[in-house]
Amino acid sequence: xxxxxxxxxxxxxxxxxxxxxxxxxxxxxxxxxxxxxxxxxxxxxxxxxxxxxxxxxxxxxxxxxxxxxxxxxxxxxxxxxxxxxxxxxxxxxxxxxxxxxxxxxxxxxxxxxxxxxxxxxxxxxxxxxxxxxxxxxxxxxxxxxxxxxxxxxxxxxxxxxxxxxxxxxxxxxxxxxxxxxxxxxxxxxxxxxxxxxxxxxxxxxxxxxxxxxxxxxxxxxxxxxxxx
Amino acid sequence: xxxxxxxxxxxxxxxxxxxxxxxxxxxxxxxxxxxxxxxxxxxxxxxxxxxxxxxxxxxxxxxxxxxxxxxxxxxxxxxxxxxxxx
Numbered sequence: 001x002x003x004x005x006x007x008x009x010x011x012x013x014x015x016x017x018x019x020x021x022x023x024x025x026x027x028x029x030x031x032x033x034x035x036x037x038x039x040x041x042x043x044x045x046x047x048x049x050x051x052x053x054x055x056x057x058x059x060x061x062x063x064x065x066x067x068x069x070x071x072x073x074x075x076x077x078x079x080x081x082x083x084x085x086x087x088x089x090x091x092x093x094x095x096x097x098x099x100x101x102x103x104x105x106x107x108x109x110x111x112x113x114x115x116x117x118x119x120x121x122x123x124x125x126x127x128x129x130x131x132x133x134x135x136x137x138x139x140x141x142x143x144x145x146x147x148x149x150x151x152x153x154x155x156x157x158x159x160x161x162x163x164x165x166x167x168x169x170x171x172x173x174x175x176x177x178x179x180x181x182x183x184x185x186x187x188x189x190x191x192x193x194x195x196x197x198x199x200x201x202x203x204x205x206x207x208x209x210x211x212x213x214x215x216x217x218x219x220x221x222x223x224x225x226x227x228x
Numbered sequence: 229x230x231x232x233x234x235x236x237x238x239x240x241x242x243x244x245x246x247x248x249x250x251x252x253x254x255x256x257x258x259x260x261x262x263x264x265x266x267x268x269x270x271x272x273x274x275x276x277x278x279x280x281x282x283x284x285x286x287x288x289x290x291x292x293x294x295x296x297x298x299x300x301x302x303x304x305x306x307x308x309x310x311x312x313x314x
Contacts, residue, residue: 057297064294093297100299107245147242147300173243 001217004031004041006071008062012049013084013196020196021045024213036066043080043124043216044071046087048140048194058101058143059089072096080124080216081188085141088180088190097183097190098156099148104141105173113205114139114193115167116179120160123182125189128215134167135208139179139193144172146181146192156181163189230279232287233306236296237268271295279307 003021005028007014018028029041033051038044052061062068068090075081075096083091091097104110115136118129129135148156153176156162164180172192180191195209238244244266251265273290275283287305296303 056294060294060297092299098299100297102242102300103245105243105245107249145243149299 001026001043002029002039002041003027003213003216004029004038004044006031006033006044006046006067008033008049008051008065010050010053011047011086013047013194014049016194017045017047017084017196020199020210020213023199024210025217026213031067033062033065033067036070038067038070038074043082044074045196046071046081046083046090047196048085048087051086051090054086054143057089057093058086059091059093062086062090063093068094075183075188078185078187082125082212083188083190084194084196085144085192088192089143091188091190096188097181098152099146099181101141101143101192102145102147102173103143104145104171109140109142110144110171111140112138112171114171114179116164116193117167118164118211120163120182120186122160123163123186123189124216124219125212126163126215128211128218135211136198136205137193137195137209138197138204139171141172141192144174144192146174146176146178148175159184161186164191164193230275230277230283231308232273232275232279232284233308234271234273234287234291234295234303235268235306236271236291236301236303237266238301242300268301269295 003026005014005017021028029039089101092100113136118126118133121129121131161182163182166177166179170177182189195212198204198209247265247267254262291303
């Protein structure tokens, strides 16, 4: 299982994402924002950070990076794509996911161990979790408030496309306490918390995040071939 | 040379924490009676050639695809001289 991790200028968590992929038994493949080449990967992670300095809007410039043309086309063909934090923002700007991420309602950067409920375990990224599993994963963002219009929210809720929801506190003003969503097909997932920082006991709040990466490798092993 | 100004504002229904921060600061500075502040962005764009309907459409497409995110923002395009510092 080859999982690409895109590095944009200003990405911060690409090394951690690659490490999480390796810990989960996958092969991490470095992808570069300026090259329209996915290097025959089976899936792609858009990591967290401040790509292009968050200029204009978070993710607005990254969306037009050469590599994103390929990521968008592959995602539309069904390739699994996970966007974490800034990656989630890029997926919304790319229109692969609905809605947008806005500045935290309390105006402060938030960094905390966040409890979440994994509500949709049918995506390739969440298939190793039990339905409604409650996990703790670090969250760190300044612009993590998920917003969408009422019809979009109703569709997301009605179709079970809320992948993860904040428990205990809403850390950033996200509507419906939404921490992560998926597209209609279920192959593209955007997540504001950082599972790649919760994969080893040595650091962080435990290993609850590892499931986001093991699910994919388990799926491939089961089918004996790459995810389409 | 043709000049256009694109103003991008957060939609009314979208919370604007930056505007709220400015609103909170004004009374502390002695400005009273301010009931709301919304913060947006202004782009001044220069393009080759004369201002015409086709150019205006092009600037609208720039606003639609890059300058504004229609999910959370709206924009207005105005043709003409941008205001100078002076």
